[in-house]
Amino acid sequence: MSETKMVKLLIDGQEVTVPDGTLVVEAAKQLGTQIPVYCYHPKMDPVGLCRICLVEIEKAPKLQIACSTRVTEGMVVRTMSPKVAEARRGVLEFLLLNHPLDCPICDKGGECDLQDFTMEYGPGASRLTEPKLHKPKRVDLGPTIVLDEERCILCRRCTRFDNEIAQERNLVVVERGHNSLIGTIDGGDYESYFSGNTTEICPVGALTSKAYRFRARPWDLSHADSVCTQCSVGCNYRVDARFGNIMRTFTRENSDVDGGWICDRGRYTFNYLYEPARLREPLVRRDGDLERASFAEAVALTAEKLGAAAAAGRAGVIGGGRLSDEEAFALQLFARKVLGTNNIDHRARLQRYASPARFGARLRDLDDADLILMFGAITPEQAPILDLRIRRAVARNAAHLVFVGPFKPDLAVPFHYVEYATGAIGDLMEALADALKRGAQPQGAFAIDLARNLNEASKIVAVHNGRNPVAASALEQLIETLLAVGKRGGILVVGSQGNARGAEAVGCVPNLGPGYAPLANAGMTTAEMLTAAANGKLDALFIAGANPALTFPDGALARKALESVPFLAVAEQVMTETAAYANVVFAAASQFEKRGHVTNLEGRRQAFAQAVEAPIYVATDAAIVSALASALNKPDVLDDDPDWLFSRLQAVEQAAKPAEPLARPKLDPSVTAHGDNLDAQRKTFTVVPVPKLYAGGGPSLHDPGLAPMRPQARASFHEDDALLLGIAQDRVVTLTGPNGSITVAANVGTSAAVGTVLVTADMPEAPVNRLLDASGRGRVTVTPAPLRKEALA
Amino acid sequence: MTPERLARGHELVARYPRPQSALVPFLQYCQEQDGYVTLQAMRDAAELVGITPGEVESIASFYTLLFKAPAGKHIVQVCRTLSCMLRGAEDLQAYIKRRLGIGHLETSADGQYYYEEVECLAACDRAPCLQHNLEYHYDVTPASFDKLLDSWQASAPAPAMPAE
Ligand code: SF4
Numbered sequence: 029m030s031e032t033k034m035v036k037l038l039i040d041g042q043e044v045t046v047p048d049g050t051l052v053v054e055a056a057k058q059l060g061t062q063i064p065v066y067c068y069h070p071k072m073d074p075v076g077l078c079r080i081c082l083v084e085i086e087k088a089p090k091l092q093i094a095c096s097t098r099v100t101e102g103m104v105v106r107t108m109s110p111k112v113a114e115a116r117r118g119v120l121e122f123l124l125l126n127h128p129l130d131c132p133i134c135d136k137g138g139e140c141d142l143q144d145f146t147m148e149y150g151p152g153a154s155r156l157t158e159p160k161l162h163k164p165k166r167v168d169l170g171p172t173i174v175l176d177e178e179r180c181i182l183c184r185r186c187t188r189f190d191n192e193i194a195q196e197r198n199l200v201v202v203e204r205g206h207n208s209l210i211g212t213i214d215g216g217d218y219e220s221y222f223s224g225n226t227t228e229i230c231p232v233g234a235l236t237s238k239a240y241r242f243r244a245r246p247w248d249l250s251h252a253d254s255v256c257t258q259c260s261v262g263c264n265y266r267v268d269a270r271f272g273n274i275m276r277t278f279t280r281e282n283s284d285v286d287g288g289w290i291c292d293r294g295r296y297t298f299n300y301l302y303e304p305a306r307l308r309e310p311l312v313r314r315d316g317d318l319e320r321a322s323f324a325e326a327v328a329l330t331a332e333k334l335g336a337a338a339a340a341g342r343a344g345v346i347g348g349g350r351l352s353d354e355e356a357f358a359l360q361l362f363a364r365k366v367l368g369t370n371n372i373d374h375r376a377r378l379q380r381y382a383s384p385a386r387f388g389a390r391l392r393d394l395d396d397a398d399l400i401l402m403f404g405a406i407t408p409e410q411a412p413i414l415d416l417r418i419r420r421a422v423a424r425n426a427a428h429l430v431f432v433g434p435f436k437p438d439l440a441v442p443f444h445y446v447e448y449a450t451g452a453i454g455d456l457m458e459a460l461a462d463a464l465k466r467g468a469q470p471q472g473a474f475a476i477d478l479a480r481n482l483n484e485a486s487k488i489v490a491v492h493n494g495r496n497p498v499a500a501s502a503l504e505q506l507i508e509t510l511l512a513v514g515k516r517g518g519i520l521v522v523g524s525q526g527n528a529r530g531a532e533a534v535g536c537v538p539n540l541g542p543g544y545a546p547l548a549n550a551g552m553t554t555a556e557m558l559t560a561a562a563n564g565k566l567d568a569l570f571i572a573g574a575n576p577a578l579t580f581p582d583g584a585l586a587r588k589a590l591e592s593v594p595f596l597a598v599a600e601q602v603m604t605e606t607a608a609y610a611n612v613v614f615a616a617a618s619q620f621e622k623r624g625h626v627t628n629l630e631g632r633r634q635a636f637a638q639a640v641e642a643p644i645y646v647a648t649d650a651a652i653v654s655a656l657a658s659a660l661n662k663p664d665v666l667d668d669d670p671d672w673l674f675s676r677l678q679a680v681e682q683a684a685k686p687a688e689p690l691a692r693p694k695l696d697p698s699v700t701a702h703g704d705n706l707d708a709q710r711k712t713f714t715v716v717p718v719p720k721l722y723a724g725g726g727p728s729l730h731d732p733g734l735a736p737m738r739p740q741a742r743a744s745f746h747e748d749d750a751l752l753l754g755i756a757q758d759r760v761v762t763l764t765g766p767n768g769s770i771t772v773a774a775n776v777g778t779s780a781a782v783g784t785v786l787v788t789a790d791m792p793e794a795p796v797n798r799l800l801d802a803s804g805r806g807r808v809t810v811t812p813a814p815l816r817k818e819a820l821a
Numbered sequence: 822m823t824p825e826r827l828a829r830g831h832e833l834v835a836r837y838p839r840p841q842s843a844l845v846p847f848l849q850y851c852q853e854q855d856g857y858v859t860l861q862a863m864r865d866a867a868e869l870v871g872i873t874p875g876e877v878e879s880i881a882s883f884y885t886l887l888f889k890a891p892a893g894k895h896i897v898q899v900c901r902t903l904s905c906m907l908r909g910a911e912d913l914q915a916y917i918k919r920r921l922g923i924g925h926l927e928t929s930a931d932g933q934y935y936y937e938e939v940e941c942l943a944a945c946d947r948a949p950c951l952q953h954n955l956e957y958h959y960d961v962t963p964a965s966f967d968k969l970l971d972s973w974q975a976s977a978p979a980p981a982m983p984a985e
């Protein structure tokens with residue numbers, strides 16, 4: 029790479045040296061000089077349409093806009109001259125011409141750039157004597173936003189965000205001139221997983237968040253620097269609370285992780301804390317019903333049953349992916365050092381690995397990758413902010429995107445789709461690695477194509493979901509081969525839960541201790557524990573922040589296990605399908621009510637601060653397990669203090685010296701490498717669970733902020749199959765497998781492959797795990813529900 | 822999209838280096854056929870040139886000569902900018918509105934006439950200027966407007982002059 033040329037310039041008499049091509053506004057920032065801007069946003073291309081940033085540049089005949097003018101050697105810039113002040117006054121007078129000035133009832137008041145710059149640079153009064161132009165003031169823009177068109181200064185940050193950053197282009201400017209409005213096609217909903225960001229970047233109070241509207245004034249808010257745990261990306265955000273109640277979340281840029289954005293799931297998932305579904309005190313089952321109980325009673329009962337089961341070697345622990353690193357560490361200490369068992373596993377879904385064994389990539393690596401291979405991971409649904417990086421790489425850097433999987437996902441940018449049953453990916457990758465190593469031609473048109481892409485690319489990032497061990501190691505081989513020929517590349521594994529990677533790293537797996545240290549005696553995996561429980565071979569289970577009844581692939585097994593196990597204790601924030609089976613339910617603190625660290629999908633450990641206090645009878649998971657440890661006479665093993673736990677964790681990890689390749693978590697015997705053969709007769713269909721961002725039980729189910737976005741459970745068929753089955757769009761169908769059935773409405777299209785049915789995953793009203801086995805596979809027959817008479821008429 | 826429309830669309834797209842350039846001509850074509858730019862036409866256009874329906878709406882709504890709702894058969898647009906106003910456009914506008922029985926941006930009940938006041942038509946030297954279905958008429962007075970109206974009557978009955 030060539031050296032970037034540096035140029036020297038003077039801004040308000042101060043010298044500054046910046047890379048050639050820097051914008052004047054950015055150069056001024058280096059000196060701590062804030063040039064006012066509206067349309068300019070550092071993450072988007074400058075457009076120069078608001079003119080508030082005018083500055084004086086020597087030798088230029090007129091004032092220049094600092095947001096679009098690039099520095100040159102010897103440039104002399106004045107940002108505070110009388111000419112500039114006059115220009116700003118003029119621009120502000122125009123911006124305020126039709127502005128309603130309803131600051132006293134505006135959410136933005138107190139953090140509004142129009143208010144602030146007017147106070148600083150604006151004219152004191154308007155000279156307009158005509159009536160102001162009126163526009164719609166309460167436009168329902170969609171599930172998350174209300175728009176006040178009168179407040180809008182038409183800076184177009186919001187529409188450019190939707191275009192440049194989200195690559196969706198649904199939010200646009202309609203009409204023209206002073207009649208311009210922000211809108212969508214035919215006044216439809218602005219629906220985007222990223223919509224909330226526009227409310228933040230809107231420099232005025234035009235775009236207001238429905239969840240936050242009229243709820244607080246910025247100066248009344250307390251701030252806590254936190255990290256989102258709604259998925260494994262780990263976006264940094266700030267949690268703003270008023271009088272101890274969370275009002276909103278706000279981006280807190282970490283350019284290596286989130287690039288300054290958060291998704292709507294992350295942004296809006298917190299109001300469940302204030303819903304009736306929130307568990308506020310422990311529950312104990314008495315005469316068949318779960319009833320309120322004291323923490324002491326819950327602890328005593330659990331310690332007794334869990335202790336007895338452990339003494340007989342018949343206890344197990346599931347969970348860790350919702351916990352902080354400290355707490356997941358405490359949970360495995362509790363299993364190993366208090367209960368004396370290695371039966372601990374955080375994996376309650378299809379995911380087997382939360383990390384690559386070798387060649388871990390960073391999120392940043394996506395930015396300049398020229399080939400991105402997605403294997404089964406549906407990043408817009410499972411890691412939205414990671415998907416923004418992919419979108420940008422494809423749209424801006426012409427990166428090539430290939431998706432390999434059992435169905436064609438809905439992606440925002442063009443991609444090459446390769447239909448491949450999940451099980452068969454491993455074979456494909458091995459063949460490719462082979463082809464690259466030996467220069468042999470791989471078999472099949474796609475493989476040849478991909479081999480060519482691999483040959484042409486210089487940096488490759490593979491993103492997978494950690495479900496298929498054969499594919500995972502084949503991908504590692506593939507990257508190894510690529511590195512050997514001088515290319516760059518790495519692997520990202522999208523986590524199944526927010527802190528899956530942290531739970532794995534601190535030892536919430538049956539065969540590894542903290543720091544991936546292999547253990548002599550492996551315990552049972554989740555599937556093994558559930559099988560043992562279902563067969564009467566486990567006496568007690570402790571589940572912390574996991575919901576196997578809904579998410580474990582073999583739902584029938586999970587439910588049978590939870591039903592049969594003589595004693596079940598669950599630590600949860602809200603009532604879940606799993607907690608409903610429990611003998612004891614602990615009310616667990618949310619991430620907002622504690623502090624600690626979480627580890628994101630790239631292995632980055634990030635600290636988060638406590639934002640609010642937990643309700644009085646709610647305890648952190650660390651407090652729950654340490655109380656249990658004390659009740660079991662092992663008070664020294666554990667402490668609920670995050671600092672104590674963190675320093676212990678660090679010490680243990682240092683001693684373990686995790687090195688690549690990382691030891692692999694134990695697999696279930698049921699995991700096989702090969703995919704399904706499709707039923708040529710199409711009497712049965714292969715079930716493919718499809719993740720959706722707003723699906724899920726637990727908090728997301730109960731959050732009113734997410735309620736308007738909640739998807740409907742759907743079964744999607746290929747149009748050829750639909751024809752064969754006589755199914756039209758929206759027809760209600762029953763899918764029946766060997767262990768159960770669900771009834772859902774059908775989608776007909778081309779995203780499902782022939783012979784498969786795509787079913788929305790993690791929907792409590794129609795749990796796909798009724799149809800699957802422990803390795804996530806399922807075959808169903810399809811019966812259309814009888815049509816009602818009216819529908820026939 | 823109907824096959825004819827699709828064929829026409831492809832023909833338009835082929836004329837330009839970039840498909841997007843065919844957007845406005847295609848919308849004009851759809852308007853000729855449907856009387857205005859329908860929602861379906863916007864969706865068709867999006868598909869044809871490879872942009873989102875939202876982007877089509879943004880562009881379609883920018884142009885005042887693309888109608889988003891049914892407009893009259895006779896589109897009457899009178900200039901309201903300085904030169905025309907100085908030369909009597911104000912009275913002319915009042916007269917035409919009374920004569921047609923409709924106001925600014927309105928269509929007559931029989932669907933025949935649509936009236937709109939527009940910005941400078943770039944014919945200031947012959948003010949006041951009026952545009953009828955894209956055709957210019959210069960130095961218009963209430964009297965000459967009546968004559969124009971008579972000439973349009975061939976295809977549409979002129980509304981009766983309302984009583985004073
Ligand atoms: S709504 Fe806000 S961000 Fe969008 S153009 Fe208007 S002022 Fe700018």
Ligand code: SF4
Nearest residue numbers: 256259262263291294
């Ligand atoms: S992408 Fe994931 S971590 Fe980031 S805000 Fe969304 S849910 Fe939270």
Ligand code: FES
Nearest residue numbers: 076078079081095
């Ligand atoms: S910030 Fe420079 S023109 Fe808007």
Ligand code: FES
Nearest residue numbers: 900905941942944
């Ligand atoms: S002012 Fe009427 S045509 Fe120019």
